[in-house]
Amino acid sequence: MTYKHILVPVDESPISYAAVEQALALAKPLNCQVTITSVIAVDPFVGVDFYKVAPAITDYFIEAEKNAQLNLAEIKQSFIRDGITVDTKIVRGVSPAEGIMQVADEVGADLIIMGSHGRTGFKKLVLGSVAQEVLTQSPIPVLIMKV
Template sequence: MSYQHILLAVDDSPISYAAVEHAEKLALALNSKITVMSVIAVDPFKGVDFYKVAPAVTQYLFEAEKNALGRLKDIQETLIHHGVSTVETKVIRELPPATGILEAADELGADIIIMGSHGRTGFKKFFLGSVAQEVLAISPLPVLIIKSAQHTDS
């Protein structure tokens, strides 16, 4: 099977940069297009009066989007500099991360999703969930999960 359009889902973690390296190698080998994307989601504030925290949430979203756009631009420039012919970026707002990734893959007509996994295990995985695991379980597309080499969770 040929992967002509790679959806590369990144966040601000070091494992995302390992996923970038894998996506780059695959894109160069197959002459694929890459769309690099991030999801900016708001976590619900349970038991907090929204009107008191609204300015903080607005500022958080502004900063999160600014940081995501900068990170995506840096990754895009690096991939182009390394020879990937077509690299686009996309930011998804206000959706749970797995939902945003899957909707972007469908909207863009991606052939494969590449993303990192933080490698959480045990209780932390249960409590925090795993975006990579959710995408892998639901996606109709192939998903390449790049796992962290080190497991610092105990």
């Protein structure tokens, strides 16, 4: 199978960088376009009184957006240096898995490369797994980098 467009969802974790490295290794020889995405979710504030935390929410989103933009710009340069066509996207206000699936559909990705902590058992049940959710929802192949 040949791929034309790879989606790489990232956050600020070392696992994201493993996915980026894998995408760099695959994109050039396969002549793939790459989209790197970051999802800014509202998760930290679910279930709290909006009026009491409105300034905190605003500060959170401003800071999260700034960090995501800087992170994406830095990662983008790695692909540009290797002569790989790359784009970046930030998704706001949805769950990480939902945002990843939206971008995959929007850009016509045919492969998703992402990291996973590899949690199992109780930790996975309590903490959830974005990678697992994407894996079960995705109609396209998903390559999971486990660190």
